[in-house]
Structures are given as structure tokens and as C-alpha cells.
Amino acid sequence: MTRQIELEIGGMTCAACANRIEKKLNRLDGVTATVNYATEKARATVPAGLTAADLIAVVEKTGYTAAEPRAEQAPEAPAADPLRTRLIVSAVLTVPVVLLAMVPAWQFDYWQWLSLTLAAPVVVYGGWPFHRSAAVNLRHGAASMDTLVSLGTLAAFLWSLWALFLGDAGMPGMTHPFELRAGTDSDAIYLEAAAGVTTFLLAGRYAEARAKRRAGDALRSLLELGARSVALPDGREIPVEELRTGDLFLVRPGEKVATDGEVVDGASALDQSLITGESVPVEVTVGDPVTGGTVNAGGRLVVRATRVGADTQLAQMARLVEEAQDGKAAVQRLADRISGVFVPVVIALAAATLGFWLGSGRGTTAAFTAAVAVLIIACPCALGLATPTALLVGTGRGAQLGILIRGVEALESTRRVDTVLLDKTGTVTTGVMTVTEVVAEPGQDATRLLRLAGAVEAASEHPLGRAITRAAAEHGPLPPVTNFLATAGVGVRGTVEGTPVEVARAAGGAFPVEIVRAESGAVEGGRGPRGTAAVAAVSDGGGAAEAGRGAGSAAQTWVEVRADGTLLGRLALTDAVRPTSAAAIAHLRRLGLNPVLVTGDAAPVAERVAAEVGVTEVIAGVLPAGKVDVVKRLQAEGRSVAMVGDGVNDAAALAQADLGVAMGAGTDVAIEASDLTLMRDDLTAAVDAVRLARHTVQIIRGNLFWAFAYNVAALPLAASGLLNPMIAGAAMALSSIFVVGNSLRLRRFRPVA
Template sequence: MERVIELEIGGMTCAACANRIEKKLNRMDGVVATVNYATEKARATVPATYSAADLIAVVEKTGYTAAEPTPEPVVATSTRDTLRDRLLISAVLSVPVIVLAMVPAWQFDYWQWLSLTFAAPVVVYGGWPFHRSALVNLRHGAASMDTLVSMGTLAAFLWSLWALFLGDAGMPGMSHPFSLTAREGDSIYLEAAAGVTTFLLAGRYLEARAKRHAGDALRSLLSLGAKHVTILENGAERVIPAADLTPGVLFLVRPGEKVATDGVVEEGSSALDVSLLTGESVPVEVRPGDPVTGATINAGGRLIVRATRVGADTQLAQMARLVEEAQNGKAAVQRLADRISGVFVPVVIALAIGTLGYWIGTGEGTATAFTAAVAVLIIACPCALGLATPTALLVGTGRGAQLGILIRGVEALESTRRVDTVVLDKTGTVTTGRMTVASVVPGASSADELLRLAGAVEVASEHPIGRAIAEAAGRDLPAVSGFRATAGVGVRGTVEGRKIVVAAGAPADADDASTWVSVTADGTVLGWIALADSVRPTSAAAVTALRRLGLTPMLVTGDSPAVAARVAAAVGIAEVEAGVLPAGKVDVVKQLQARGRSVAMVGDGVNDAAALAQSDLGLAMGAGTDVAIQASDLTLVRGDLTAAVDAVRLSRRTLGIIRGNLFWAFAYNVAGLPLAAAGLLNPMIAGAAMAFSSVFVVLNSLRLRGFRSAF
């Protein structure tokens, strides 16, 4: 038996670190692990014989820290403040060193010694995180981006010390011009050592801040739940922590308060603001018997709710879990990038040594050779590669959760690019899934009287048809006695002394697109009522938008051809398959796939689960069943077809950002390394470029925070 273990990883500084931990964990028998550099988490599927402590021990032996996740997200402000302080001190000390090196006219007697005084604390104190990480990696026979940075900055600093104390660079009046390329004849590199350290600290600080913002959406999702709740015990009210709620307990929700957990309304009626959870701005009306979701806000009257699901079983917790799981995924191109970054550092060190030897061998001088080698070490950072996918997933999935769209993983994003056909279930997807009165045909009674008497009997019924008639009849209905319901036949009862029967039946000219019932009083037919599952008001616009995305919509339903044709015509769907049994929906998807189509399936019921699993991309309406949601790739919490449009748009946009990030990261390294090896980059400029590349990738991913619904 297998189980999933999640760990919070500390000490990672680049994608190579995450790749190394992942390799070590996957070498354990039966363990399949992924390590996310952006979220600093590891997720492993392990045999039951392994514990979290076993995995933590492996991570610690690799040179990093690991711990099981805390129940509440902890904001590591002290770590960020330490990094900020280190950056500020380094920046203040580095500016004079860089300015003196870049402006020869300001190079007074012994300026080089002042530069050494300012540069030494930057290289030692400011660069300590890089040096410490390099030492840890060295003890474990490994190398990372910090190894390159530490080697580069220490080489520049130690070369400068040798030149100052043992060479001629310490003589009064020594000066040199600044060059953007590898300079010839210069003997000290203090501005490179201090500047590179400061630039990289700035990049790491900005990266940490940007990554923090990338996870804002998930943190806001996790914080939506109520912290305290008022429960009812023997008629008395008592306030307890929401975490202490148990199923079956009655709790009170006053106007303006959040619903503490998932439950069913026992007393009262109100409108719930669900926008924080689903992105849907229209309040949802609830009354006794209706389900409510935790974290929604009571915008109207007083409600008494019976808790049904608490803690990790609530919809909010499941949403957060789906989002976190999705963020562990990796695109196919990202897996290639991970393999490259895993061998990148040793290759770069070899390239730097080769560059040093080449320039010395060509007679260009040790200064030029040294500058080019240091630039190679510093510019070759795989960080941007490691951040390309996880940061975009972090922002994209978080933004999706805010809009009521749960993306299961990067595989779903890749599927949206290929899909060309979208199969739509009718009931609960294109339609509301709730029966409503479509028309009333009076016989021996007026339409109002017919509906009043039928509603009086049906108010005691739990059948969807009965509820629809009772709703249409309104309130203040006469009392019913002797109520009796016969499954598959109808209901009967006595109203105002008359025996009323509501049963299946239709007039002679009835259309086939509706469900009909007849209403009789003491054996006399009072008339007929037609009921239909109403089309969602937004379905037609959603179908049009799906076409604009290059998708061909198709309606598949178990209803009659007449009903299917009516719904399809109302929303503008040309391809229709009616009278399809649940197993037949799977066959429809398979037939489309056999014809070379890539199929997305949108459904909400148990009968849709198999088709959702068979399709290339499954989208489950969040108001549907748990089994349908588990079989899908995307969950639409809004329960509206417009969410499917936004889901495809967001998925494609996120995948586009991922690809853009990876292109930039690859292009940066492909262009930067040859320039550095050719002696065309000053190490300080290389450091600035390297820091910018990582920040650019994260900032590019943050653009997804501005994604808006098309409706």
C-alpha cells in the first residue's frame, strides 16, 4: 500500500539543488518524488514501510533541511529581513568600489586600498550565503549555482589581494580604465567581486519577494475559512474555534458572517456571497434543505446550518489541496530543463577552466584569461530554468482558484493546447439541472387555480418535478391532508375537500421536448403542466466563446432527441447525440478520438465520470459529484459553462507563460556563455545579467495575476 508524504525543504538556492534532492529521494526503493524549487516543497509517493523521518534523513544527508508541513502557513519574515539587511549593507559598501573602478579620473592615490576596505566585508559578509552553500555542497561531493558564484567572487577577490600585497597594484598612483569586456592589463577585480555579490543578493531578494507574491492566491484561499463559530446546544449559543466543529453539529450564521464549514440549511433563508470562493458575483439563494459551502458569506438573513463536512473534507480544503498538488507538476520541457541543470554546474566549471587555458595559450595574458573565466562562472546560473515552470504554475493555479477554476496539474495545461472538440453533457452543464414550469394548459379550471391546487399537493413532495411545481405556485398555499406519493406514478392528497391527483399525462397536442403532468380534482381533469430543465442564461455565450477558442462543441445527453434538439438550438450547438446511456458517452468520446480528434469532456454527474476519465481533457462542474470531480483534469467550482471557457483560456495562458520563461532561460544561457568565454563580458555585468534573468522569469509569471474572466 502506498501513501503520499509532503515535506518542506530548506537550503535550496537553485534548480540544481532541487534536482539533486529529487534524485536522492527517487533512489529509495519504491519512492517516486518531485521537488519544487519555487514552492520549496517535496512530494513523494512511498511504500507504507517508509515514514516521513526516513525521507527527512535522506534530504539532510544530501545537505539540506526538511520538515513536515505545519498546519498553518508560516511567513518567514526573519529570513527575508536578514537577506534584506545583508543586501543593504553590501549595496552601500559596493557603490564606492564600483564608482572608483568605473571613473579613472576619481582614482586618487591609494584609492585601491579604500576599495579593498569596502569590498572585503561585501565579499565575506554579503557573500557568506553563497560560500556556506558551496562548502555544504563540497562536503557532499556536489556543486550548485552557489558553487559558481563563490568560486567566481573569491577568485576575483583573492587575485586582487595577491596583486595588492605581492604585486604592483598597491603602489600609489595606480589606475586602470573600466571595460565592459574582459580587460587586459588590469590587476585588481575588487569591483567585480563586490558588484557581483551585491547584484546576486539583489536578485535573490527580489526573487524571494516575487515568489512570495506568486503564492498569495493560495494563501488567500487558505485564509478564507472562518476562525470561530457559534454553535447551538440545547437552545443555547456557544462560541468555539471553527476547527473544533464536528459533523452533525448545528451552528448559527448571522448576516455578514462566514459559513464556518460545509453543511445543510436547517432553518432560515438567505443569499450567500460565494465570490471569494468561486469568483461568481451573483449571490446564491438558499433555504432549508439546500447545501452551503464553508467560507461563503451570509449576505441576508439568519441561518441555522447542520455541519456535514469539516476540516480536510470541506470543499475549501479540497480546493487548496488540488491547487497545491497541481503546483508540483512539471511540463515535459521543464523535465528536460531539470536534466540539463543537473549536469550544468560541473560542465560550466570545466568550461571556465577551458576558457582560462585557451586565453593563456593564445598569449592574451593572464588578466584577460582570468576575467573571461570568472565571467563564465558567474553568468552560467540555472536558476531561471528551475523557476520557469513552478512560478508560472504557482501564480496560474492560484489565480484559477480565485476564479473558481481548479487545475490539477501541468499535464492539463498541455492538453488544452491539443484539444479541438468539447463534448458537453446537458443536465447540470448546459442546463441548470433543475426542473421549472415551462407552461400551463388549463382544462376544466383556470391556469392560476390549476397551479394553486397542484402546488398545494406537491409542496409535500421531494421529487424534482414536485418541487418545481411548488415553487411556481408560490406561497400561501392551502393545506393538504392524506398526502401520498407513488414512485413513478405521481402524488395525491385532499385540498379544500377535493381529492387532487398529480400524475404523468399530457394533452393531445403536447410537444415531446417537455415533461408533462396532468392535474385532476375528484376525477375531473383540471389541466396539464409542462416542465423542462431550463437552459443556463450564460450557456449560449459560453458556446460561442468556445468556438472562438477553436473548439467544436457537441451536446451528448441521455434525454430524448426532441429535448436535446431544443437545448442545442437554444445555445447554438450543431452536433448532437441524444438517448446516450452513461456507457455510451465513453463510446462517443472513443469514436471521436478514433477519428483523430482531441476531446475535452464537460460533465457533472456520476454517469459522466467514465467519459471524463476517457477524454483527453476532463472538466467537472464543481456542483457535481465527487466521483466526477476526481475523474477530471479541471474542476469548475463556479458550476457554470462560462467557467469552462475561462479554464481553457487560463490554462493556455499559463502554458504560454511557461514556454516563454523557458525560452528566455535557455536563450540567456545560450547567448551569455559564449560571450563570457569569448572575453566580451565583464564579470560584474555578467552578475547583473544573471540576477536579472531569474527576476525576469518570476515577474513574467506574475503577469498571470492580472488574468480576468471573459464574462
């Protein structure tokens, strides 16, 4: 028996820190842990017997702090205010030091001593976070980015002290020019490098902290959408935390819906844009579900709570987003392995650079300058930020658009997928069936036919059954059904008023009536979406034997109704295509994906829908269990398959597919089996999901490329003596800022029109 434990980690300064903590945690028996540098969190799957305290102890022994997250609170961004103060002080003191070093004309007598006075607080106070972290790592026999920074700035500062107190650099009238390359003057001092590098790195870390806060804004705003208090029907107002499942609460115009529930009184329009990204308000009335966090734009509602706390859709959305941000791309895992050995390699390279320059006779100053530049330029910050920041922004932006991404593996899958299987009912179509014709056999009563069929189907949750019940309820109350039995792919039967009644596939239409529980589009209480009632065209004596065999039958689904073995007649039903489905499928084609319609409907019905939306490949007559076989067959043909569905009968296929995409109005089991969840009942959301996922992966790969390219290009320059340490520090800080800034481009992602 395993469980998940989440910890907030403190004291991490680079990817190497996260990598080291992760390794320590994974050495515990049965523990699988990931540590995210950007979110400063660790998530571990642990066996029974291990507690959060055990993990915290391991983290603290590694030299960092850890604590369990505070319950029901949005994640905090990295603190920037203390860092801001340290940066301002350092910058004010550093500017004159750099100006004096760069402009020889301003180097008055004893200018070097003024530089020392100004630079010392920068190196000690400004650089204290780097020195403290380096000392902690040293005690644990480890090294990190801070080790490189601390070594480099202290070496430059101590060299300057030696030159000032023991060399000739302290003499009055001493001047030296500022050089971009390594110096060769034995009296050179590097106070501007020590102070400048410290300030540049503080500036980079401050910009990184602000950018990480912006990157996490979407998740924080998602967690803050929920209502803080809720009004009860008796006039009291209580904190939303006190609300329990089954309680009734009020939603007045302009208020947020406190939690997930079902409308028991009233009618209104709900603004769901913050949850689903859909800008058009949705009409709700008695019997309709509502989602916590949506805003009541119209009338007064009385709602019964169905889910509270961590079980609400909003909480589940936030949890999915946060878990997705803990993932690592395959290329990032390679980067982590590299960063784990990168710091020791750089220290060795700096030592080799020092030895080479000394051995070549270029002088101690030039050798020292080149070695310090190597230490400073090689900090692997950008590598550690490449994936987490892009995931933070990408998954957060997805949440704003009603797209929930389970993890980085789902993002990577979108680049490989070439075939999209589209479930018809509830995905391409609205999933809300309507009885359009009732054709009775000669001598049979059409109203009785509809009444008996509606009574039996009242116990079913299939869209066809609900449509029949809804139509029958228009003609009066329905009698109860006993001995109800549903057979998947065949139909339903039961006893109504003492008469055995069967509703099953039409012999001519060859339609398998898939009776499954909680299928998308199920209509409660004999009402259609938002309370609209179905209307059936009822006709007597029309000859049901001929119904469904004409030209019109291909556009309709036919079911037969029998009472005590006698055929009473047939019912025709249709399912409207979503208005945006055709445009969405055209977009999928432009993304290089081949759409395939898969359905349990008969071929004529499926082909009619496919022609309407522009799909050329149709797989019809597929029973619920057969969808998995369809996915497997396509995979065996070498295709990489995405499955888009919404019902219980789609769950296995969603799990089998290379990429499972669940429509948000579908069942919980379908959503649980998917990689991407679309909170909008609109196929264009699937297009946006693929586009966003691919764009995020592209950003991650770009970040990692430039981070690697920066180190590959800069290290030889530094080792060759072509970089002043201060310039190296500025370049290193800018590389991290570039990676974060590149990730923030995802905030501008726009959905298809």
C-alpha cells in the first residue's frame, strides 16, 4: 500500500540542489520522488510505514529545509522582498566601483581603497546567500551553483586584498584600464568583478523569482476562484469550509457558486469562463449541475451541494495542474543527470585552466582571471529552469482555457500522435438525442407505444433512453418499471403495468443500443439540457415494418418497442452535430492529424455525421469493449493514436491510447483515464490542447538548447582568457533570465477562433 506525500522545500538555489535532494529521497526503500526547483516542492510516493517526518529528516540532513504544505492554501511564490533589499544595496555600492574600474580618467589617488570600502559589503552582505549555501553544501560533501559563485567572487576579492596589502596595487597613483579579456598586470585588482558578479547574479535571481511568480499566477488564481463564504436558505452566512454534501445553499446574482452542486430551485445563467474558458454564459435550471467557482450572472438559485472541499471540480483542476508542473521531459531528465556532475567538472576545469595558464608562462594574473571566469560563467541555472518554468506557464495557461494537462509525458505524446479517434456521441455531436418520429404498427396506439418505452427507459442512463423518457413524459406521468435489465449493445427490458416490454435495436437499422451507466448526455428527470423538453412526432398506423428502410433512415437511429413479444412500432432519434465540430476537425487536419470517427451507430448514421463534419474514415458498429480493440489495431499498424471521448465506455480506450483526451462534461472515470481533460464541451478545445501542448514542448526544447549552447560556447571563451569575470557573471545571469522570459511567451497563447 503506497501513498503520496508532498513537501515544500526551502534553501534550493539551483537544479543541482533539486537533483541532490531527489537522489537522497529515492535512496529510501520503496520511495519514488521528484523535486521541482521552480515550484520548490517535492512529491514522493512512499510505502506504508514511512511518514512525512521521515522524508523531512532526509531533506534536512542534506542541508535544506522541508515542511508539509499548509492545507487549503494557494502555493506561495518565492519570496522576493529580502532579495530585493539585498539587490538594491549591492547595486548602489557596485555602480561606483565598476565606473572607477572602467574609466581610468576617474581613478584619483587612492581610488582603489574607496573601491575596497564599497565592494566589501557587496561581497560579504550581498553575496551571503551564495556563501552560506556553499558552506552548507561543503559540510555535506556536495557542490552546487552557489559553490561556483562563492569560489569565484571570494577568489577575486581575496586576490584584490593580496594585491592591495601585499603587492603594489595599494600605492597612490595606481591606475589600470578595464579589459574585456583576462588581465596580465601583476598589480591588477578585481574588486569590480567581485562586486559586479555578485550584483549581476542577485539581479538574475530576483528577476527569476519575479518571473517564477508570474509563471505560477495562473495556478494561484485558479485556487483563489472559490468562494470564501456561502449563504444558506435560512439567511445565515457561513464559511464555505463548513458546507457539507447534501446541504442547501443560495447563489444570488453576482455571487460565486460556493461548491459543486445541483440546482433545486430557480433558473439563471452562469459565467463559466474562469473554469472552462468559455465566454458564453450557460443557462441552468432545476436539475442541472453547477460547478463551484462559476459566477451567477442572473437570477437567484438554490443549490444542493454534491461535492465539497478537495472533491470539487475546481480542487481537482488545481491538483491536476500542480501535479503536471512536477513532471520532467525526457530531455530535462538528461539535463538533470548532467547538472548533477556539472559543478565538480567545472571546478576541475577551472583548476586545469589555472594550471595551463601558469604553465604557459602568461602570468599569475591572467591565469587567475581565466580560472575565475570559468567558475562564474558555468553556473547551470538555465538548465534547471528550462523545463519547470515552461511547465508552470503552459499548464497554468491551459487551466485558464479549460485545458487540464496531467503531466509532461502527455505534452510529449502530442508530438508523436498522427491519428485522432473521435467518439461520436457527446464528442462530435451534442450527445443529447431527441425522438423525432414515433411509427406504430397497424392497429397499435402510438401514444401507448411511447408511454411504455419511456417507462422502461426511465431506469436507463443512456442518452437514447433518456431521450425516449423525455419525449414520453410530455404526454403525462410514466408508470413504474420492475424487473429492469439492461444489456450492453442490445437494449433494455422490464415489466410495466404487468406487461413485459422490450426496447431494442431495430432489425433494419442495425443499431446497437449501448446501455451503460453515467454515459455523457444522460438527462435527469425527463428533462433535456437546461430543462428543455423533447418533442416527438407521433403517428399511428404508419407501418413500422417499412420505417427505417427509406432514404430518411440513414439520418436517424431507429429502435423497436415490443410488449409481451408483440411489435408495437419504432422510434426514430437523432443527435445534433456540435456547431464547432467541422471547424475543429479541419484544424486537426492542419496540425497533421488524421481524424477517425468511431461509434456504435450503424454505418449510415455514422457516415452521415462524418460527412457533415468532414471525416473520411469511419469505424461504425463498435460495441463499448470494441473501442479498445480499435485503438490496439491502429497501434499495431504503426499509428500513434489519440482518443477523444467522454463516457464510461470510452475509459478503457482512453487509457489504451497513446494520448487520452476526455471531454470535461463526461464521466469521472473517463476523465481519470485521460491524459488531457477538456473542461469545455467543444471539440475546438481539443485543437487548443494539442496546440498548447506542442508549443510548450517546443519552448522546453528551445530553453534546453540555448542553456546547453550557452555553456558550450562560453566555457571555451572563459578558459581562453577572452572573458572578464564581471562580463561572465552578467552573461550567466542573462542566460537564466532568457530561459524564464522565453517560457513566459506561453502566457500569450491564444485559442483558435
